[in-house]
Amino acid sequence: MRGFYIGRFQPFHNGHRNMVEQIADDVDELVLGIGSADDSHSVRNPFTAGERIMMITKSLVDMDVVTYAVPIEDLERNSVWVSHVQSMSPDFDVAYSNNPLVVQLFREANFEVRQSPMFNREVLEGTEVRERMINGGDWESLVPEAVAEVVDEIGGIERIQMVSGSDTNGD
Ligand SMILES: Nc1ncnc2c1ncn2[C@@H]1O[C@H](COP(=O)(O)OP(=O)(O)OP(=O)(O)O)[C@@H](O)[C@H]1O
Numbered sequence: 001m002r003g004f005y006i007g008r009f010q011p012f013h014n015g016h017r018n019m020v021e022q023i024a025d026d027v028d029e030l031v032l033g034i035g036s037a038d039d040s041h042s043v044r045n046p047f048t049a050g051e052r053i054m055m056i057t058k059s060l061v062d063m064d065v066v067t068y069a070v071p072i073e074d075l076e077r078n079s080v081w082v083s084h085v086q087s088m089s090p091d092f093d094v095a096y097s098n099n100p101l102v103v104q105l106f107r108e109a110n111f112e113v114r115q116s117p118m119f120n121r122e123v124l125e126g127t128e129v130r131e132r133m134i135n136g137g138d139w140e141s142l143v144p145e146a147v148a149e150v151v152d153e154i155g156g157i158e159r160i161q162m163v164s165g166s167d168t169n170g171d
């Protein structure tokens with residue numbers, strides 16, 4: 001059985017990793033859809049699709065499940081978004097999400113959707129990780145070690161601090 005789990009993963013954090021560990025109990029293979037793949041260099045979406053692929057691939061290298069990271073660009077039309085996802089992804093049997101719009105769109109397209117509890121959501125939230133990156137807080141403890149290494153390699157902290165200080169970051 002193959003599952004599909006979409007997120008923006010800006011960045012991939014320990015809540016996402018916990019969700020993948022739980023999903024791995026259900027499926028043999030998992031597609032990770034990298035949502036808003038066309039967006040980067042903004043406060044909400046600082047990292048490119050390619051950078052997020054590196055974070056995810058390196059964070060999941062020890063997992064006993066075959067994973068595929070597939071970039072999915074945003075569309076103006078929610079009504080055809082699931083078809084768009086299917087056009088970019090390997091076939092899948094079940095979709096995983098805790099995002100109400102994503103759940104609704106997949107259910108309307110007759111997919112089975114599974115949700116999970118939120119893990120330590122007070123801190124395991126992309127917005128919190130990005131705020132700590134901007135403010136010089138401890139963001140490393142909220143992400144897999146591999147993500148911290150990728151952020152370092154790409155100069156991610158310098159970038160997010162730069163776009164947060166700009167008035168053209170779209171946020
Ligand atoms: N701590 C968590 N535990 C379980 N699921 C999570 C957790 N954080 C995010 N998710 C789920 O993972 C999916 C992708 O989330 P997303 O990439 O938007 O992260 P986020 O932490 O919600 O980020 P942001 O604050 O940037 O919106 C969504 O279905 C979201 O509900």
Ligand SMILES: NC(=O)c1ccc[n+]([C@@H]2O[C@H](COP(=O)(O)O)[C@@H](O)[C@H]2O)c1
Pocket residue numbers: 006007008009034035036037073074075076077078081097098099101102105
């Ligand atoms: N019309 C669309 O393009 C559409 C609809 C629903 C979700 N999405 C994307 O799916 C992803 C969902 O991930 P999150 O749960 O991280 O918000 C986001 O990148 C979001 O933009 C896009």
